[in-house]
Amino acid sequence: MKTAKSSLLLLPLLAAFLLAGCNKTEEPPKPNVASQGTAPASYLDKIKARDKLIVGVFTDKPPFGFVDEAGRYVGFDTDIGRRFAKDLLGDENKVEFVAVEPASRIPFLQSDKVDLILANMTVTPERKEAVEFTNPNLKVAVQALVPQASAVKSLDDLASRTIIVTTGTTADIWLTKNHPDWKLLKFEKNSESLQALANGRGDAYAQDNLVLFSWAKQNPGYRVLEQTLGAEAPIAPAVKKGNLELRDWVNAELAKLGEEKYLLKLYDQYVRKELGDDTKPESVIVEGGKWQG
Amino acid sequence: MNFDYAFILNTLPAFLKAVGVTLQVGLIAIATSLLVALFNATILVLRTPYLQRLVGLYVELARNTPLLIQLFFVYFALPALGIKVSGFAAAIITMTFLGGAYLTEVLRAGVDAVPQAQLESGRSIGLSHGQLLRYVILPQAGILSLPSLFANFIFLLKETTVVSAVAVPEILYTTKSYIALYYKTYEMLAVLTLICVLLFLPLSLLLSRLERRLQHGQFGS
Numbered sequence: 001m002k003t004a005k006s007s008l009l010l011l012p013l014l015a016a017f018l019l020a021g022c023n024k025t026e027e028p029p030k031p032n033v034a035s036q037g038t039a040p041a042s043y044l045d046k047i048k049a050r051d052k053l054i055v056g057v058f059t060d061k062p063p064f065g066f067v068d069e070a071g072r073y074v075g076f077d078t079d080i081g082r083r084f085a086k087d088l089l090g091d092e093n094k095v096e097f098v099a100v101e102p103a104s105r106i107p108f109l110q111s112d113k114v115d116l117i118l119a120n121m122t123v124t125p126e127r128k129e130a131v132e133f134t135n136p137n138l139k140v141a142v143q144a145l146v147p148q149a150s151a152v153k154s155l156d157d158l159a160s161r162t163i164i165v166t167t168g169t170t171a172d173i174w175l176t177k178n179h180p181d182w183k184l185l186k187f188e189k190n191s192e193s194l195q196a197l198a199n200g201r202g203d204a205y206a207q208d209n210l211v212l213f214s215w216a217k218q219n220p221g222y223r224v225l226e227q228t229l230g231a232e233a234p235i236a237p238a239v240k241k242g243n244l245e246l247r248d249w250v251n252a253e254l255a256k257l258g259e260e261k262y263l264l265k266l267y268d269q270y271v272r273k274e275l276g277d278d279t280k281p282e283s284v285i286v287e288g289g290k291w292q293g
Numbered sequence: 294m295n296f297d298y299a300f301i302l303n304t305l306p307a308f309l310k311a312v313g314v315t316l317q318v319g320l321i322a323i324a325t326s327l328l329v330a331l332f333n334a335t336i337l338v339l340r341t342p343y344l345q346r347l348v349g350l351y352v353e354l355a356r357n358t359p360l361l362i363q364l365f366f367v368y369f370a371l372p373a374l375g376i377k378v379s380g381f382a383a384a385i386i387t388m389t390f391l392g393g394a395y396l397t398e399v400l401r402a403g404v405d406a407v408p409q410a411q412l413e414s415g416r417s418i419g420l421s422h423g424q425l426l427r428y429v430i431l432p433q434a435g436i437l438s439l440p441s442l443f444a445n446f447i448f449l450l451k452e453t454t455v456v457s458a459v460a461v462p463e464i465l466y467t468t469k470s471y472i473a474l475y476y477k478t479y480e481m482l483a484v485l486t487l488i489c490v491l492l493f494l495p496l497s498l499l500l501s502r503l504e505r506r507l508q509h510g511q512f513g514s
Contacts, residue, residue, distance in 0.1 A: 103473035110478055130476035168473025176474055185460045186470060192369070196460075199372040201380075 043245045044088070047115060053088060055081040056100040056114040060191040061211055063270035064120045073097045076270045077118040080137065080237075083262065084116070087253060101188050103168030106130050109240045116246065117238045120208065122170040124233070132241050134250040135289025136234030137263060142171045143209040144225045145197065145216060152203060155227045158182065164202035166193045171206035174230045208235075210284060214274035234291060251289055258288020297480050304471055304484070311467040312488060318384050318463060319450040325385065326392030326449065333393065334400035338426065348397065355394030360455050363387040368459040384456035392449045399445055403438030404430060439507060443500040447493060464488055 047053055057078045058065030065075040078097065085095035098114050105117045109131050122140055123133050144163070146152045152161070159182060165172040167186045175182060185202050187193045194215060197205040205212070206229060216222045239246045257263060263285045271284065333348045355363075368383040378386065407430050415429045457466035468485045472478050 103469055106476045107472065107478045110476075126475065167469055172470075173474055186466070187460060188458065188469075195369050199369065199377065 043115075043243055044249060047246075048089065051089060052094050052096050053081070053085045053116070054096045054098060054114045055084070056098045056105060056108050056117040056119055057081060058119045058190075059099045060189055061120060063214060063274045064210070065118075073099075074270075076266050077120055077137075079266055079270075080257075080263075081116070081118045083257065084250070084253060087256075088249070101168070102166050102172075102190075103188065105168070105238070109238060112240065115239065116250070120210075120235055121238055122208065122233050122235050124170060124173060126173065127238075130241060131238040132243055132247045133236040133238050134247050135254050136236040136286045136291055137254065137289065138210070138235035138285055139232055139283075139291065140170075140208045140210055140235050141232045142174055142206055142229040143212055143227070144204040144206045144229065145212045145222050146204045146225060147197075148221050148223055150203060152225070155225060155229065158204055161203035162201070164193050164196050164205045166190050166207065169207060170233070171208070171229060175206060178230075210271075210275070213279075214271075217274060217276065234286065236289075254289035258290070261287060263287050296483075297477055300475065300477055301480050301484055304467075304481070307467055307471075308464065308484060308488060311462060311464045312492065314461065315450075315453050315463040315492070318381070318388070318453045318456060318461065321385055322388035322392055322453070323446050323449050325389040326396050329389060329393030330396030330400055333397040334404070337397070337401050338404055338430070352394045352397055355390050356398070360387060360391050360452055361458060363390060364456060364459055380456070380459040380461045383459055384453070384461050388449060388452060388456070391452070392445070395445050395448070396442065399438050399441045400434070402441070403434035406437045407433045436507060439504050443504055446500065447497050450493060450496065451489075 055078075057073055057075070059067050059073060061075075063075055064077045065073070066078075068074045081095055081097065082092040086092035098108065100108055100114075100117065100119050102119075105119055105121055106127065108114050109117055117131075120138070120140075121127070121133075123136065127133070144152075144155065144158065152158060159179070162183045162185055163175065164185045164187065165175060167188055172184070172186060175184060185196065187196060190207070190211065193205055193207070196202060204225070209224065209228070212224050216224055237250055239250070264281055264287065267281045267285050272279075272281070275284070333351070336344045336348050364383060364387045367378065367387055368380060371377070411429055411433065412425065415425045420429065453463055454465040457463055457469065460466065464485060468481045471481045
């Protein structure tokens with residue numbers, strides 16, 4: 001009995017070593033493979049051999065990534081993934097979508113669960129350390145949503161109140177960094193955060209303004225505070241850190257799609273009706289990847 | 294990307310606080326669950342008509358719905374009916390609902406496990422129903438239930454991680470927040486695993502020692 005129990009103690013240690021181990025062995029060789037371009041095990045070949053592109057997308061963030069009535073994953077970001085699959089593997093159905101939450105996007109890339117994240121991820125300096133961003137496809141700023149009747153007029157009014165955020169979003173990061181003493185209530189999913197605001201669990205919901213505009217348009221009784229939290233920033237697809245080969249392929253692909261104004265087509269299909277005609281498409285989408293914020 | 298020990302050190306104060314929340318949720322839920330279970334077990338042992346049925350229904354309902362769903366229901370759906378409780382309260386309510394049912398079953402099983410011969414012997418020396426319960430059934434049932442009672446306490450403590458879903462700042466919530474902010478996935482999951490082991494293993498050892506001592510008192514060595 002005694003020995004069995006003390007050896008149990010070693011298990012988590014073993015797990016920690018394994019985690020640390022796989023971390024180290026995987027990282028270094030990749031940049032070489034990509035930069036030389038002649039290595040036999042190219043990442044694109046790996047995708048072609050499996051004949052399927054694996055993409056992490058949102059499922060509860062219309063119009064960018066959501067589930068339609070037929071149960072299909074669709075949206076502005078999601079459909080870009082289909083197009084990538086078509087151009088890389090010749091068939092837009094050769095794509096496997098994996099549902100991700102804001103906080104799980106980077107871990108999914110780090111642990112090789114997906115080839116590519118197309119889930120409305122804002123480029124930030126910290127994230128650049130953790131993943132490889134391609135050129136952007138959208139731009140965004142963080143704003144705050146409050147109930148119409150709320151007494152909150154400006155951002156500073158929020159200092160003494162509770163602000164809802166979705167774990168791992170730009171809003172979460174910005175508020176934690178710039179106002180560490182403000183009270184945050186964090187939920188895993190965008191839909192849970194919105195429900196929490198509706199239930200009055202917080203005074204405001206800070207999130208990417210594109211999501212808030214679209215939600216406020218469909219749900220009367222809410223308004224978006226004018227001030228932004230931080231500056232406008234690019235949103236870009238991301239691949240695993242060091243996977244320059246796939247990054248370069250995506251950049252070339254975005255440039256190609258820019259020539260045929262493909263993103264504008266997706267904007268008209270998904271985003272225009274959510275934001276209204278007052279919003280200029282150029283203020284939201286980045287065609288051809290040509291904008292760095 | 295290397296294993297960042299300095300980062301881990303910086304997060305320790307926050308994790309210490311989170312351990313406090315975990316223990317708070319866990320210990321309160323264990324206490325309230327035990328109260329619910331004692332109440333229910335009394336009804337079952339006394340074979341109170343109707344109430345006995347109700348207890349059976351409750352146990353089945355609570356044991357066959359996942360804690361996460363109970364939690365989402367209390368936290369996100371009940372406000373629609375005008376009942377709004379905090380995340381912490383929702384955690385205690387649902388964990389008591391679940392824990393109470395499991396512990397009821399444990400106590401019932403303990404009573405059932407008292408050998409029939411003990412009851413017959415008691416009756417043969419002329420003990421009343423109340424005396425039988427007090428001097429024969431309950432002392433033995435209590436000791437017989439202890440192992441699974443303790444196992445369920447540990448189970449409830451471990452279940453506290455589920456309440457991170459309604460923004461209760463316990464250990465899993467804290468871990469996920471750090472991963473989301475700084476992307477130190479491996480470091481934070483390693484810390485979480487280590488905390489769980491440091492937290493639950495000593496408790497488990499302590500309880501099994503206590504259990505042995507109590508059984509020693511009952512049966513001798």
